[in-house]
Amino acid sequence: MDRRQKKTRSAIFSAFIELLDKKDYGKISVQEIIDEADVGRATFYMHFETKDFLLKALCEELFEHILDCSNGKSGNHSHYSSCKRQCGAFSHLFEHLKENDDNLLKLLSSRNNELFVSYFKENLNKMVEEQVEFANKIDKLMPKEFIVNHISATFVDTVMWWIKGGKKESTDTMVGYFYALLDGIIK
Amino acid sequence: MDRRQKKTRSAIFSAFIELLDKKDYGKISVQEIIDEADVGRATFYMHFETKDFLLKALCEELFEHILDCSNGKSGNHSHYSSCKRQCGAFSHLFEHLKENDDNLLKLLSSRNNELFVSYFKENLNKMVEEQVEFANKIDKLMPKEFIVNHISATFVDTVMWWIKGGKKESTDTMVGYFYALLDGIIK
DNA sequence: TAATATATTGAACACATTGTTCAAAAGGAG
């Protein structure tokens, strides 16, 4: 990829994240992104069809990174040792949120985040399908995709509750709450 | 309230609901609402500051009605007999959704519904706080508001999953799923 | 009914945002 393209793309991403820190997704205009990124108007539209596509692209980069981590493809995470459960992927995700090394938190914290949340759930669903085993009883009571959906949704809701309350609880506490909610559902 | 005001207000509400049936909330313009309602531009802004305030007003009317029903203040519901559980409020809500006698479903089905969903959860939280008793164990493990939030969120997520899948399951089935998810959490 | 108060109307307004187009300029690759 052309060095110029990389530079532009990354400038737009940075500007976008910067703005998300200050105001709601829905209230950010393309003009503002352009100004913050210091990039020509035509250039923005060369790279992204609309603002929604920009978000989508950002999400894809983000989740690719996080899911790679969860699958252990990148072993440089010091908190790996704290994964005690069979499906420690959730602890792992919480650590990501705590460390704020990616921009998950900013995106989750901003209002008008429903587009982002839906991407988040989509990707969580994939992860849950691959990595989580259900308790025996529940498995026969209802469709598998419904359970998968519930687990992902519960995770997102738990995180959102945590964020809204100012993140006062430790991640360990929150992971504990999370698994308690899913007692009898996750094996 | 002036007869003219009532008429205008109701025309705007009707137009709004009509449009929600056809397209996403986020893509409906005030202009369209005005045209559909056959009302002057200035009149719309006389009644509602913005489109978001219109949605808020609609939600308030909607939930007032539904919560009144759930509290038994209006006894003309034939499906009251089907409430078998201590907290039959959820069955009751599902029946509302099934019958589609209010516009809950339309609002939940449209995309860009995050504003509406947040109002929905807010009102559900109130209801859960008043009407639902928790299982003994869980009560000591985590904060009450966290549990309340989980119950409301689970209900919304269950309904959303049902809607997205085309509402193939019966409401009884869905209520069964819902309570199964909350086994050990609700008394 | 008549007088008074209030609501509606539609046009015009300034302003913001969107997404496109184009020719000139700048930057990379070979």
Place this chain on the structure above:
DNA sequence: CTCCTTTTGAACAATGTGTTCAATATATTA
């Protein structure tokens, strides 16, 4: 150096927003 691609900024039409105003229509009350 030369060719190819990207960036640039200005200009554009189209759409939407929220306000203002004077004329008109409709309630309310006496």
